[in-house]
């Protein structure tokens with residue numbers, strides 16, 4: 161088959177420099193001189209400072225905000241006007257009207273982290289053979305057009321020293337043209353380049369010249385794992401493009417990492433231009449096939465949108481950011497606009513098992529409250545099936561046991577002449593003398609608390625087994641559209657809705673710890689961020705009356721509560737973490753965190769949810785530590801809880817899945833001391849240990865009983881609990897979320 165007459169770009173003799181801002185080239189050249197010294201890839205995770213950029217900007221408008229969906233409000237899969245909880249099928253990929261827009265102009269700051277520069281010296285030494293004419297392979301693709309730039313690239317690629325990028329490094333390495341073989345001359349985002357489609361993805365190299373004298377070769381790559389999808393577009397028409405000289409276009413939907421905040425991704429519409437439509441169609445098929453092989457990507461999602469969360473941008477974020485991303489990834493969605501608090505939870509728990517089984521995951525577009533609702537709905541289904549909550553009898557036994565051991569501890573301390581564990585000795589991670597003896601008391605020996613074997617649970621279990629295991633296999637995603645968005649900040653390191661949507665569409669998965677809270681009145685709740693009593697509870701109670709202030713309400717009411725300087729008398733009992741659980745103490749949780757990967761073992765195992773309980777409450781009943789006193793605040797922190805207000809996290813060394821509760825006890829103190837505590841929490845985060853008037857203890861279970869008439873309220877992930885007398889126990893990695901941790 162003859163090569164088409166118009167294929168002049170296949171073997172350019174002279175490569176024109178891409179039009180880039182000069183300072184951009186300078187920056188990258190400097191970067192190339194010191195490979196591995198990129199400050200965004202520090203060698204040790206201990207040195208990491210995880211910051212949460214405030215990002216909910218125009219960049220969040222995925223792939224251009226003027227998507228055609230905006231013009232079709234009738235298709236937005238939101239509730240019907242009747243107010244009933246109808247589920248409406250979302251319109252998804254394949255809609256003929258979903259045409260891509262022209263690529264947004266790359267801003268000066270937007271550079272992919274995969275871009276590499278090879279100093280000119282490495283390039284200049286290679287031989288530059290005369291370029292043979294391009295020819296076609298059996299599939300009709302243009303090949304063999306070894307250009308001068310390609311020869312340079314081949315030699316130069318070997319000289320590239322890759323930075324330590326973690327798990328993705330090898331994959332990107334294999335994408336370099338030198339490793340992948342022959343490339344095809346194309347235009348990539350308007351730059352002439354040699355492009356290769358290897359088994360791992362796309363890679364390309366192009367030459368640029370700075371000030372007419374310092375040429376350098378750039379290499380970039382996009383692995384299939386980072387592609388949403390692709391589409392071939394007809395050539396751009398126009399009187400300056402004569403028929404036959406027009407270039408066909410292949411658009412690849414992906415993202416780029418920002419150099420200064422790699423966790424916050426930006427939409428990227430990669431455009432490859434080439435005169436041969438066959439080549440592009442062939443590549444399109446190969447990209448589709450490779451993307452389809454990513455088996456962890458979701459195919460159907462149930463999406464809840466809270467229209468009143470945060471600045472009331474939930475619906476807009478769904479329309480302009482999330483839906484375009486899901487469309488490009490070919491994900492079918494059922495979107496529900498919540499009508500009232502508790503709506504999402506009620507829908508989940510009342511859904512027939514066959515319907516729930518049709519989804520690969522549930523997504524919350526809202527604040528932490530909506531995410532909390534979804535977790536509670538799923539965990540309720542699981543706990544009913546397994547009976548992993550304390551029933552009334554078990555609660556009574558635990559209560560009796562704790563009262564007896566606390567009294568014995570106090571008596572033993574009095575005999576030994578030591579101080580009784582009161583507020584002020586709150587930090588002792590070691591059980592006080594005497595607690596071991598109490599372990600063998602007859603009442604304790606017969607106790608069954610923590611063992612989910614009650615007849616009530618047995619009865620319930622039969623009918624709910626299937627629902628429980630479906631709920632256990634459900635992944636949960638959070639698209640930030642609330643006031644605090646600590647979940648998204650902790651999981652993704654950013655409040656960018658686009659980034660969160662990409663993590664979901666790419667099928668990222670990591671385990672998350674869940675705190676099970678049993679209340680004295682027989683209710684149960686689940687939390688993933690933080691449970692707080694005292695100051696934070698009071699702020700929550702008050703700020704609900706000031707919702708009209710938006711996110712500002714927390715600051716205003718926080719100042720009011722600081723001035724009030726309240727304290728509450730409580731009895732805290734806790735099971736301290738065991739030595740082997742503290743191995744990773746002092747390590748910041750980031751993407752690829754080893755400790756959290758261990759938590760992965762528990763994910764999807766419905767039995768894991770049950771086992772944890774019996775392991776800690778029932779088998780370690782001799783190890784409870786008791787503290788009683790006046791406290792300004794008690795906090796049970798489960799994950800790092802990063803947010804714009806606490807960029808290092810409330811628990812600096814907390815993890816997504818370490819199986820620990822970071823129990824924070826702040827004694828009654830002066831306003832100034834409490835302000836100091838809040839500043840520590842906000843600036844550096846809290847670390848385990850005694851800190852004068854406050855203590856942080858790693859624990860696995862905590863029991864708190866208010867003593868006295870004056871009481872605060874428990875705030876569980878921003879929602880108020882009905883009762884103040886609680887037992888909380890952490891379940892390691894029992895929920896899987898659409899995330900990979902904070903990329904640094």
Ligand SMILES: Nc1ncnc2c1ncn2[C@@H]1O[C@H](COP(=O)(O)OP(=O)(O)OP(=O)(O)O)[C@@H](O)[C@H]1O
Pocket residue numbers: 466467468469470471497498499500501502503525526527528529530531533641642643644645646877878879
């Ligand atoms: N349509 C609705 N009307 C009123 N309340 C709702 C509605 N949908 C959900 N809710 C409830 O609103 C509460 C707060 O929602 P959400 O957490 O999404 O926003 P936020 O409180 O502003 O953000 P954050 O929790 O991050 O501070 C949740 O308890 C949720 O159950």
